[in-house]
Amino acid sequence: MEAVVCTKLGDPSLPLTDQDAPIIVSSSHPIPPLTSATSVRVRVVATSLNFANYLQILGKYQEKLPLPFVPGSDYSGIVDAVGDSVNSFKVGDRVCSLADVGSFAEFIVTDQKNLFLVPDGCDLVAAGALPVAFGTSHVALVHRAQLKAGQVLLVLGAAGGVGLSAIQIGKVCGAVVIAVARGTEKLQFLKSMGVDHVVDSSKESVIDSVKSFLKTRKLAGVDVLYDPVGGKLTKESMKVLNWGAHILIIGFASGEVPVVPANIALVKNWTVHGLYWGSHRIHRPHVLIDSLNELLQWLSKGVISVNISHSYPLSKANLAFATLKDRKVLGKVMLVMGASPKAKL
Template sequence: MRAVRCNQHGLPDSLTIETLPDLHPGAGELVIDVKAASVNFPDVLIIQNKYQFKPPLPFTPGAEFSGVVREAGAGVTRFAPGMRVAAYTAQGAFAEQARAAETACIALPDDVAFADAAAFTLAYGTSYHALVDRGALEAGETLLVLGAAGGVGLAAVQIAKIVGARVIAAASSAQKLAFCREHGADDVIDYTKEDLRERVKALTGGNGPDVVFDPVGGAYAEPAFRSIAWRGRYLVVGFANGEIPKLPFNLALLKGASIVGVFWGDHMRREPALAELEFATMVEWIKAGKLRPAVTRRYTLDEAPQALDDMMNRRVTGKVVIEP
């Protein structure tokens, strides 16, 4: 089988496409023929050894994918060859075959497209866990989303609208903000041209957002937190900017606000029953036409380095997938 390989840490152009032996499952594992794999910003960091998850070299990048079960290992009870699944594996997705623990897989209905499913687990799982579980976002509340045109950001916009919240989307260009409006954002902020804090204040009548969803970090974190409403929840989702902000704790005291960490990978590992319920809810939303992952671009396996380069340089919006 063919696979993308990271033999040394570096930029996307250092990746290679190699032919490897077919995979076989261990106990409790599945081998899956990959139909689509999603590209996420952490993939860009992992190949550079800049992420908290550091797989030993060499490895195949790619954290989430969908496909058809090829072979089931000893002890597997929920899946059999021929079944359609989506999986989160942290690595190994950018290949024709991938191996996943049974506990890392969810069954896919026949009417959910592979590309949609591949773009579903990490971004939408993270955003649902952040907003509904950790952020307790309710109908009628206001959500501010930073980096709203990215994968998790756009997922947050869509999920918040289903919940019934008002959404303010912040991004770095008019094109990206138009994309956010197409997917449900009520108001938008171009934080490269507008004062984020003042614009949020104007849009909320001085009250601020009830919840801030921040997958970016960097310079916009503090003004966003200074804008938060009384009893607001600031969701720390990631640091796509590359800079971990130092938020002054006195702001949390003065606002009666919470700084809430969102670590979806450990949520999946530590609380699998709850995570499965979350996914079941979103699958029903997809089947009902309420939710549709925004897959905006597709790449072949040979184009995987380009896909990662486009992600790294923010040339893409929404979700992009690799289809081996």
């Protein structure tokens, strides 16, 4: 089968012909066998690129993977084979899931407990983009911050995969949503998503713009900060937080880990949530299961949508990573089996 294989650590956006390229595309990688009576083999249709995949190959992720490995995380596909004790799925079922590694390939094997049926009416490629980005935002906003109608949600890095998912879930919850991104095209797209206020962090002061909007709406401040960026932007955003606000630490796309001053958090009664979504599979699996099932229902009913910004075949995986690295994304970058390179930007 065809698969992307990481053979050494480095920048996965490098041309595959470069001697320093850390990934190769193998056309003869072995098809994984069923490993237990409850295992299921899935023929992958689409798999999502997440910033964590990029960091894993760079060797900068919090969990280090032994080399070589097939990268990948969330994916969708068709059940290809099932173990003798599998009772929840059958060959031909449309499914999606999340893996620690391995989805950047034509086939992947997992246990039936890790799979989710994709409802009728759901686009299978969109379902492959759902688990990590939308799952992260749903657990963060609904389960952790318990976002309520009328509250103010501030989303940093709003044009990326997790950012757009946070915006949509915020609107489903009835929140007033403020989105921060860079560039005219991204801001125009965010406006089309129904965002209440957009801020171009490359051209204007985030604090001044947010304060002006809050004053116009007669709102006291921000109730929930959704932060996949980190760095200077986090520090600035704290200046507009309400008493009792929730800070959701999602990631550090800026490359800089921010410091939340404990003395100010104490005085203002802030709650700081670290949100490592994948670890819920170990510590709170029921939360993750309930979350993804609700998201799949929302997707099937059109309550939420997944914007596929770029899609590539496995053979162009380095170009997919380059798109992610260069911040050219509005939503999700996907590897789609048999796809032709496509870009909306």
